[in-house]
Amino acid sequence: PETKITYKITNQGDVKLTVYNLLGEKVASLVDQKQQAGKYEVVWNGRNSQGLRVASGVYMYKLETGEFTRVKKMLLIK
Numbered sequence: 001p002e003t004k005i006t007y008k009i010t011n012q013g014d015v016k017l018t019v020y021n022l023l024g025e026k027v028a029s030l031v032d033q034k035q036q037a038g039k040y041e042v043v044w045n046g047r048n049s050q051g052l053r054v055a056s057g058v059y060m061y062k063l064e065t066g067e068f069t070r071v072k073k074m075l076l077i078k
């Protein structure tokens with residue numbers, strides 16, 4: 001199981017894309033780097049930061065770019 005997260009950056013800057021469980025615990029950090037303006041796609045393979053598969057369920061991902069922050073839900077189904 002994997003899911004694709006797409007996002008668009010309007011200005012160059014530091015970008016963080018982090019996956020959390022419903023308890024607010026950090027599961028995985030997918031992006032933590034400076035990026036140019038443009039459209040991006042990141043694949044999350046359903047694994048945590050230690051490389052272990054996580055359980056099926058609802059997860060949140062948080063996209064942070066400078067002054068912009070967005071949190072969205074996603075469903076991981078195995």
